[in-house]
Amino acid sequence: MQILGLYNYWIFIVLMMCGFYVVISRGNLVKKLVGLNIFQTSVFILYISMGKITGGTAPILTGTATVYSNPLPHVLILTAIVVGIATTALGLALVVRINEAYGTIEEDEIHAQSEDEAL
Amino acid sequence: MTEHLPALQVVVPLIAAPLCALLRPGRAVWLLAMAACALCLLIAALLLDRVLAQGVISYAMGGWPAPWGIVYRVDAANAYMLLIVAMIGAVVMAFARPVVEQRVRLPVRKQPWFYATYLLCLTGLLGMIITGDAFNVFVFLEISSLSSYALISIGRDRRALTAAYQYLIMGTIGATFILIGIGFLYVMTGTLNMEDLAARLPAVADTRTIRTAFAFLTIGISLKLALFPLHLWLPNAYAYAPSAVTAFLAATATKVAIYVLLRFFFTIFGAQFSFGTMHLDAILLPLALAGIFSASVVAIFQTNVKRMLAYSSVAQIGYMVLGISLVSVTGLTAAISHLFNHALMKGTLFMALGCVSFRIGAVSLDRMAGVGRTMPWTMGAFVIGGLSLIGVPLTAGFVSKWYLILGALERGWWPVALLVLFTSLLAVVYIWRVVEVAYFQPAPEDRTTGEAPLALLAPTWTLALANLYFGIDTSLNAGVARRAAEALLGVGQ
Numbered sequence: 001m002q003i004l005g006l007y008n009y010w011i012f013i014v015l016m017m018c019g020f021y022v023v024i025s026r027g028n029l030v031k032k033l034v035g036l037n038i039f040q041t042s043v044f045i046l047y048i049s050m051g052k053i054t055g056g057t058a059p060i061l062t063g064t065a066t067v068y069s070n071p072l073p074h075v076l077i078l079t080a081i082v083v084g085i086a087t088t089a090l091g092l093a094l095v096v097r098i099n100e101a102y103g104t105i106e107e108d109e110i111h112a113q114s115e116d117e118a119l
Numbered sequence: 120m121t122e123h124l125p126a127l128q129v130v131v132p133l134i135a136a137p138l139c140a141l142l143r144p145g146r147a148v149w150l151l152a153m154a155a156c157a158l159c160l161l162i163a164a165l166l167l168d169r170v171l172a173q174g175v176i177s178y179a180m181g182g183w184p185a186p187w188g189i190v191y192r193v194d195a196a197n198a199y200m201l202l203i204v205a206m207i208g209a210v211v212m213a214f215a216r217p218v219v220e221q222r223v224r225l226p227v228r229k230q231p232w233f234y235a236t237y238l239l240c241l242t243g244l245l246g247m248i249i250t251g252d253a254f255n256v257f258v259f260l261e262i263s264s265l266s267s268y269a270l271i272s273i274g275r276d277r278r279a280l281t282a283a284y285q286y287l288i289m290g291t292i293g294a295t296f297i298l299i300g301i302g303f304l305y306v307m308t309g310t311l312n313m314e315d316l317a318a319r320l321p322a323v324a325d326t327r328t329i330r331t332a333f334a335f336l337t338i339g340i341s342l343k344l345a346l347f348p349l350h351l352w353l354p355n356a357y358a359y360a361p362s363a364v365t366a367f368l369a370a371t372a373t374k375v376a377i378y379v380l381l382r383f384f385f386t387i388f389g390a391q392f393s394f395g396t397m398h399l400d401a402i403l404l405p406l407a408l409a410g411i412f413s414a415s416v417v418a419i420f421q422t423n424v425k426r427m428l429a430y431s432s433v434a435q436i437g438y439m440v441l442g443i444s445l446v447s448v449t450g451l452t453a454a455i456s457h458l459f460n461h462a463l464m465k466g467t468l469f470m471a472l473g474c475v476s477f478r479i480g481a482v483s484l485d486r487m488a489g490v491g492r493t494m495p496w497t498m499g500a501f502v503i504g505g506l507s508l509i510g511v512p513l514t515a516g517f518v519s520k521w522y523l524i525l526g527a528l529e530r531g532w533w534p535v536a537l538l539v540l541f542t543s544l545l546a547v548v549y550i551w552r553v554v555e556v557a558y559f560q561p562a563p564e565d566r567t568t569g570e571a572p573l574a575l576l577a578p579t580w581t582l583a584l585a586n587l588y589f590g591i592d593t594s595l596n597a598g599v600a601r602r603a604a605e606a607l608l609g610v611g612q
Contacts, residue, residue, distance in 0.1 A: 023288060036291055043298055050306050073305070076254055080298060083261045087291050090265055094272055094284045101277035114278055 008049040015042035027107040029098065033091045040084045047077040121165070125178035125191040128162045128201060129246045131155055132208075132238040140235035144227050149216045152234040156209040159241065163205035167198040171599070177251070185312055192251030192313070196603035199455070200248045200378045203462050207370040208241045214470055214578040215363040222477060223361045224275050233273070237367070240266035244375045253301045253387070254311045256379060257294065260343070263375070264290045267368055271360040282355035289352040293342030296335045303332035304387075316387045324392050333397055336383055344376035346403075346440055347410025350433045357429035362473025365425065369432055369469055370462040377439050377458060381451075384443075385607040394446045403444035408538060411437035415545035419552070424482045427549055428468055431508065434542065435461045438523060441535070445526045451604035452597065453522035459596040460507070460515040463586050467504030470579040471497050474571035484552065489562025491554075494570050498557050500583040505550035507586040510543050514590040518597050 003010075015038055022035025051073035059068040095105055102110050135155035142148040170176060170193055178191040193201075219225070219233050243263025247256050268290070272283035305311055307328050308319040323329055338349075345353040353373075357365050384393040393399045414433035421427035435457070442454030472482045474497040475490055491498040507514035520539065527536040570576070589596045 020292075023292065029284065032288060036288060039292070040295055043295055043302070046299065047302055050302065073302070079254075079258055083258070083265075083294075086261075086265055087287065090268055091284065091287050094268070094280055094287065097272065098280045098284060101280055110281055114281070117278070 008045060012042050012046045012049065015039075015045065029095045029105040029107065030092070032107075033088060033095065036091070037084065037088055040080070040087070044077050044081060044084075047073045047080070121169075122178075124162050124166055124169075125176060125193055125249055126180060128159065128166065128205075128249055129191075129242055131158050131162070132242040132245065136235045136238035136242065139231050139238060142231050144230045148231045148234055149219075152238055153209075153212050155238060156205070156212040156241065159245065160202075160205040160209040163198070163201040163245075166193055167202050167599070170195055170198040171602070186310065186315065189255050190251040190312060190314075191249050193249060194603075195599060195606045196381065196455070197248045197378065199599050199603050200375065200458070201245060203374060203459050204241070204244050204248065204371045207367060207462050207466055208244075210466065210578045210582055211363055211367040211370070211470070212237065213581075214366065214473065214575060217477065217572060217574050218361055218363040218473060222275060222473075223273050224279075225273050233270075236266045236269050237364075239263075240270060240367070244371055247375050248378055251313045252311050253304065253313060253316060256382075257298050257301060260294055260297065260379075263372065264294060264343075267364075267372060270364040270368070271356050274359045274361050274364075276359045278355065279359035282352075282359045286352040286356045289342055289349075293339045293349075296339030296342070298339075300332045300334075300336035300339060303328050303335065307332075313382070313387055317389065320388060320392070324388075324396070330397070333388065333393070337399065337402075340376055340380045340383065344373050344380060344440075345433055345436055347406055347414065347433060347437060350410070350414070350436075353433060354426055354429040357432065357469075358423055358426035362425075362469060362476055365429075366466050366469035366473060369429070370466040373432065373436055374458045374462055377436070377443075377454070381443065381455075381607055390446060390608055400444040400446055403440050404535075407437045407440040407444055408535070409437075410434065411441065411542050412538065415542045415549070418549045419545060421549075422484050424484060424487065424553055425469070425472055427553075428465065428472070431546065431549065432461075432465060434546075435465070435508075438519070438539070441539075442519075442523055442526060445530055445532075447526055447529060448601065448604050448608060448610065449522055449529055450526035451607060452601045453519050453526050455603050456522060456593075456596045456600035457519035459600065460519045460586075460589065463515050463582055463589065464504050464507040467500055467579060467582040467586060468508065470575070470582065471501035471504060474500075474575045474579060477575060478568040478571055479566070484556050487553065487556050488560040489557070489566070491558035493562055493566060493568065496576050497571050497579070498554075500576075500579045501557075502554060503583040503586055505554070507590070509546045509550060512590075513587065515586045515596060517590055518593050522597065 019035045019039030019042060023032050026032050026035060051070040053067060053069050056067040056069045057065045059071045099105050102113055104110060132155050135151060139148050139152050176193040180189040180191060219230055225233060240263050243259045246259030250256055268283045268287045271286060272280050304316060307323045308316055310316055342349045357369055411434045414430045418427045418430035439454045439457050442450045476482050479486060507516035510516040510520035524536045524539055
């Protein structure tokens, strides 16, 4: 039953691989960013899972709780979420500029135009 | 005041960045950014001086002691790195103003943002070096990466946009891999402090989690340092970024990633685990050699000189990784001194190209015909940088190649030493192609432009002369590098 008990780690692995595959396989620049987002989000689940302690409550001093979750990974991942937002925003801004410059956001079409320039 | 130097090293550019963004375009914003960079350089010099005299400095950020708070820890290795990055940051900032005003795709009212972004990038790089906390490395890594994507994207060529996008995708994958690796380390040890990690890891080292963490960290950091074959983002990013940005990033960003590699593998995991148990050298050595050889060959066939030097950077990174994979004091000394020397030579070369593109608007070989006569000072600096890149005696580049060959021979790997010599000859070929075009072909009749302005020449020549100076006085780039290598390997002292 241990494999089922670790289901959130399985979700992490599946999400991570889905996101990674989308980044590699898609030629549309926005879809790539979506994949990158899923890839980053999967890591959030990894960090949040590792802070959870079975039967633990929120780490607030009430005087009654003896077992509580580790708050540090949750705080860490807040930072990573902010980084993820900044990356997505910057990525989308670049895609807007690429669309203005090339008139397309398909990787192969951009590549073809760049090839022409090089010649 | 002096006890707060480690914090000020990062805080000064961090505070200066938003202040720059608030100022109007013009001389004042550049002066503020320049003052911040100069102050950073001063702080880095003071820190190195104190570390060499008194040993390791530990600074608890905000007064929170070690296991809870973030500790900045400065030893010989990172004080030396801080000096490299702060020095290049200041010299390139001096170079940047004419470039930003003329050669960047930014409307005038947005030019202060360039300085703000540049200072943020500097903050991130300095922070990655100085911090003693593994998660903090990731945070500063993202600060420097995000700002460098933005800096690359403002190049005039529209391909700068796609280069920045490609770098963003690959850089984020690399950073996320590092994040996963740090997470696994935290799960097994319950700490993020580098010293604590180093103390607690041996007890749990023989687990799958730690080995997975090791793998994720290796790939993630290798992506950031552009180790062959993970270097694909680098040539376009360097070729199409504005010349000041290329000079800054080529001389600092990949170097800092190499420092992070050293810190994780030698300080946190320990040389015994990284190279004894995991046999990392068996992977790094062939990749380094393949990178040196293939990138040098590709560089010979480039017609865009900036792109040629970008491929040469991939080869030079190979030399540094080769030094690391020797896992000896001499090998590490070669790698660490090459961090410094390569920053000097590539800084000089890219800034000289910046002068060329400032005057004639392009850096392709066919457009550069005759520039040796119309821009003698610029090309003079280029030649000095080129000689240093090749590794001619009495230039800085010779020092690190010397140690590298010495290190390879110490291990009895004479074919490796021969390959280093052979690839230096490849460097002669690609540098000669530029020299031949610039000096031995006539300039086109209609070229009326002359020498680059003094504001560009002065910083370029500062670095060019540094190439010569540190080729003769090696107390800093070889002496301190050796102390740093010994500190990382935990021997001597």
